[in-house]
Amino acid sequence: MMNLWHDPLALRRLSLLLGIGLVLLWLAYAIRWVMYLPYFELQHIQVSAKSGMTLQYVTVPTLRAGGLGAGWAQAGPTRHPNQSFFGVNLDAVKQSFETVPWVRKASVRRLWPNGLLVEIEEHRALAQWGESRLLNQQGEIFTANLDEAELDGPLPELSGPDSAAALVAQRFALLQSQLSKLPLGPQAIQQLTLTPRYAWQIRLNNGMQLALGRDRTDVDLTAQVSRFVAVYPQLQKQLGKEIDYVDLRYSNGFAVRANAVKLAAAG
Numbered sequence: 001m002m003n004l005w006h007d008p009l010a011l012r013r014l015s016l017l018l019g020i021g022l023v024l025l026w027l028a029y030a031i032r033w034v035m036y037l038p039y040f041e042l043q044h045i046q047v048s049a050k051s052g053m054t055l056q057y058v059t060v061p062t063l064r065a066g067g068l069g070a071g072w073a074q075a076g077p078t079r080h081p082n083q084s085f086f087g088v089n090l091d092a093v094k095q096s097f098e099t100v101p102w103v104r105k106a107s108v109r110r111l112w113p114n115g116l117l118v119e120i121e122e123h124r125a126l127a128q129w130g131e132s133r134l135l136n137q138q139g140e141i142f143t144a145n146l147d148e149a150e151l152d153g154p155l156p157e158l159s160g161p162d163s164a165a166a167l168v169a170q171r172f173a174l175l176q177s178q179l180s181k182l183p184l185g186p187q188a189i190q191q192l193t194l195t196p197r198y199a200w201q202i203r204l205n206n207g208m209q210l211a212l213g214r215d216r217t218d219v220d221l222t223a224q225v226s227r228f229v230a231v232y233p234q235l236q237k238q239l240g241k242e243i244d245y246v247d248l249r250y251s252n253g254f255a256v257r258a259n260a261v262k263l264a265a266a267g
Helices: 008-035 060-068 090-097 162-179 218-242
Strands: 044-049 103-111 115-122 125-129 133-136 157-159 189-194 199-204 209-214 243-247 253-258 261-266
Touching: 044 060, 090 103, 090 115, 125 162, 133 162, 157 162, 162 189, 162 199, 162 218, 209 218, 218 243, 218 253
Parallel strands: 044 115, 125 157, 157 189, 209 243
Antiparallel strands: 103 115, 125 133, 189 199, 199 209, 243 253, 253 261
16 A cells, blocks of 8 residues: 555645645635624614505514514624624524514515615504404404504404404404494494304494304305394384394394394394
8 A cells, every 4th residue: 555645646635635624714714704793793774664565563673672682782792693794593583573563574684784674564453352462454363552553543342262363354344344334434343252152243333232143154144234234224213222232143034122122123
């Protein structure tokens, strides 16, 4: 076997490999050193709304406080690599931003040389859900400041099993479109409840309660409410504001209670 140290060609190859290794090691160190220079430390966040939307509640300070945390304000030689333009984990930042109140979805990109470009889709509150949460227009439950949600006026109150939130939102839109034909204003429904037994109940903004029953399809609900809407002017003419409860669970009509007097109305 030939001795390596007596083979000039092998020695040259070995020297070349060692030289390349040292250069690569130096380059890796230099790149890492450049990546974490103070110049590339994340300094600012540029926030924009998703195309076609505007932001009402989310601001840069709320994103910094809720999504990035206090550690991002640190400076000096002990900076964390995740504060670097190159070292930041965009997926982790995205997930963090999506925990901030009112943020439904976030997309995050790097903004050269030391910033983040964040595109936000805010929740749009459809209603209050239960005692303290909100329901968005996609039927998703979220938590945010109720007072902020009602700056433009009180929200309808929806409730039911959390697993049925999307169904409640869909049925609310269906029922609202029909009941808006009543002379009660555009927001006729004050409360819509899906009980634990999956029965539907409505309270109108004039205090009247409607019972719709269980196991109802969209077609069933449409037929029930349409019958009621059709005769509502006649009922108002006869009973005025005395109606407090309407039972719509019957297949061919409904029952009306006015001042504790129960009346039957044919369909």
